[in-house]
Amino acid sequence: MLTKDTAICIRALDYSETSQIVTFFTRATGKIDAIAKGSKRPKSAFDGPLEIFSYGKIVFSDSTKEKLAVLTEFQQQPGFTHLAGNFFALNCCLFGAELLNNLTNEHDPHPQLFDNFLQFLQNTNEIRDTLVLLILFQLALLKEVGLQPILNACVNCKRRYGSNWPESYFSSSANGLICRDCENSFPDRIGMTQTAANALSNLKSIADADEKTLNEIEKVLVYHFTEILHRPPKMAKYILKR
Numbered sequence: 001m002l003t004k005d006t007a008i009c010i011r012a013l014d015y016s017e018t019s020q021i022v023t024f025f026t027r028a029t030g031k032i033d034a035i036a037k038g039s040k041r042p043k044s045a046f047d048g049p050l051e052i053f054s055y056g057k058i059v060f061s062d063s064t065k066e067k068l069a070v071l072t073e074f075q076q077q078p079g080f081t082h083l084a085g086n087f088f089a090l091n092c093c094l095f096g097a098e099l100l101n102n103l104t105n106e107h108d109p110h111p112q113l114f115d116n117f118l119q120f121l122q123n124t125n126e127i128r129d130t131l132v133l134l135i136l137f138q139l140a141l142l143k144e145v146g147l148q149p150i151l152n153a154c155v156n157c158k159r160r161y162g163s164n165w166p167e168s169y170f171s172s173s174a175n176g177l178i179c180r181d182c183e184n185s186f187p188d189r190i191g192m193t194q195t196a197a198n199a200l201s202n203l204k205s206i207a208d209a210d211e212k213t214l215n216e217i218e219k220v221l222v223y224h225f226t227e228i229l230h231r232p233p234k235m236a237k238y239i240l241k242r
């Protein structure tokens with residue numbers, strides 16, 4: 001059976017002299033692994049070798065959870081050329097793809113998350129804007145996979161977050177904000193500045209946050225993803241070391 005879908009390549013590995021194994025995040029099917037036979041031949045049926053972030057309409061067959069799908073068509077659309085030469089934006093997109101690959105399951109569709117990821121790839125630009133998009137994408141990803149953090153109240157005592165909180169913490173094990181009265185019960189909590197806690201508790205204000213605040217929030221999220229995955233995401237160091 002042939003399936004048509006819209007897809008973004010989030011991983012491409014050489015399989016043989018002429019073929020590749022690629023992981024697609026598709027809009028309607030979710031994540032799939034597919035073999036692209038002959039994709040590295042000069043005249044391939046797929047508009048040339050597949051690369052990470054190749055994007056377009058695909059047709060594939062024989063896809064089950066147990067075996068590789070076979071890619072039969074790929075009409076590539078103009079790629080995300082603005083990423084060439086913009087190392088920070090490219091690294092953020094690679095980081096997003098890594099998280100997406102690690103946190104979603106095969107054949108588990110998330111059309112909303114697909115649209116979020118596409119917008120993220122299309123709109124990354126200056127450092128500050130890119131950080132805003134990365135943070136919003138990471139929060140959308142957590143929500144879609146059932147790990148939405150609690151950011152408007154203390155997870156433990158349910159006290160609503162307010163900018164009058166004298167101290168704010170984030171705990172990965174609690175999956176959200178922790179107030180000063182509860183922080184002792186959460187050894188893994190990390191402190192946050194009031195500015196960062198304000199921005200995180202009111203996502204509409206993230207777009208106006210300054211770069212320093214965005215970096216602080218991103219550090220919190222990297223810590224959180226490290227706990228969730230039980231190891232640091234590979235790309236995280238390129239996002240934080242600037």
Ligand SMILES: [Zn+2]
Binds near residue numbers: 154
């Ligand atoms: Zn509390």
